[in-house]
Amino acid sequence: MTDTLVNPHAVRAAACSAPLAAWWDANARDFPWRFGRTTPWGVLLSEVMSQQTPMQRVLPYWRDWMRRWPTPAALAEATPAEVITAWGSLGYPRRALRMRECAIAVRDTYGGELPHTYDELVALPGVGDYTASAVMSFAFGKRIVVIDTNIRRVLSRAVDGAESRGGGATARDRRLAQDCLPEDAAQSVVWNQAVMELGAVVCTAGSPRCGECPVADVCAFLAAGRPGLGEKRTRPRQRFAGTDRQVRGIVLNALRNADGHRLPYGSIESLWPDGAQLDACIASLDDDGLVVIGPDHSVALPG
Ligand code: SF4
Structure with a gap:
């Protein structure tokens, strides 16, 4: 508690917490893998599919996969050709094969139920730090730091007052996210989801809509005049055509x-x-x- 009082990041994050939670309650997009309406497996699938792909585009694929293979045991029976075909145009199709390998590992090692610890999850095929953390938080309600591009951008701007310049997550990004995470587990889950959602729909990379933002009153980046908005450390994305x-x-x-x-x-x-x-x-x-x-x-x- 003492740390919370003296840590300026924690203080600013605490000021964002209530308005952000209220905004999430009123504005969260209604995806079927949210609000406890699917299994931990369904949450995992949604997280794997939505890496590199907007959630709106993931939706029909997620529904199709959950209808055909509602459990790890069901997916473990599918052939590689079936899962590659069902991955359609989601991109990065190796993820389809990794999901099948993950399903086989869950069936064979954990009796068909997703394990409940970060270490076990992150050891599964195709499951990295982000996905394991997201499942721990969103499916199991645990207090854990979740870091993706959207969360890094929002925390860097609102709490640290600086533009997030892309590239891989740094130790500084992790410390910042750790400093900001509410102590209460239930609040930490809402925090992770709400910050991520804000980054996806309001505090976007190129044109943040500060006029509609629930944390505009306390945002350090806005107060500083949005210095370096849109500047990137990484090279611009390669064009798709011809690649x-x-x-x-x-x-x-x-x-x-x-x-x-x-x-x-x-x-x-x-x-x-x-x-x-x-x-x-x-x-x-x-x-x-x-x-x-x-x-x-x-x-x-x-x-
Ligand atoms: S006020 Fe603007 S920059 Fe700050 S968090 Fe909101 S949208 Fe992002």
Whole structure:
């Protein structure tokens, strides 16, 4: 408690806490994995799917996966081809294979129930620090720091008064998030969700809507005149058109539409004009376990 009183970050975060919680109550987007309406498995799936992908776009995929494979045991029975196909255009399709491996590990090691500790969760295939922390907080109601890009940006601005410049989470980001986290477990869950949501819909990277923000009165960044707004440490994102990511997506999409059949090299060849890039992309998909290449160079989803 003494720390809370002398730590300026904790003091400012405490001032944000009540208005933010009220804003969350009134404005949180109504996704089916929120408000205790799904299983811990459903929460995990939503977190994995929404990395790199806006939640609104995740929604139909999440519903489809939960209908087809409502439990880890159900997903563990699916084939790699089925999960890659069901991943559709969510991007970064290795995540689909990792989710299946995760489901198999949960079935075989934990009797089909997600484990309840951070250390066990983070040891599962495809589950990193963010996802393990998010499941501990959002599904199990534990007091734990959750750090994603949105949370880092909001805390850096509102509490520290500085622009968040991207790149990986630093020790300073972690200390700041730790300083700000409410002591009470239930409040910490609301805090994590509300800060993340604020970063997604109000305190956005390029154009924060400070006029609609529930913490504008206490925001250190706004008070300082929003210095360095939008400045980034990282390089601008690579364009998608023409990238290997695009080519890999085109190949996978053709295979998804092939109803489980192999595609002869002749039809694969017509998918992309740069043959060398196409071959390199097919080889990298093979390395990632997302396709199998036949002796005749035909390509298929893994069986
Ligand atoms: S006042 Fe503006 S900069 Fe501060 S937290 Fe709100 S939206 Fe972000």
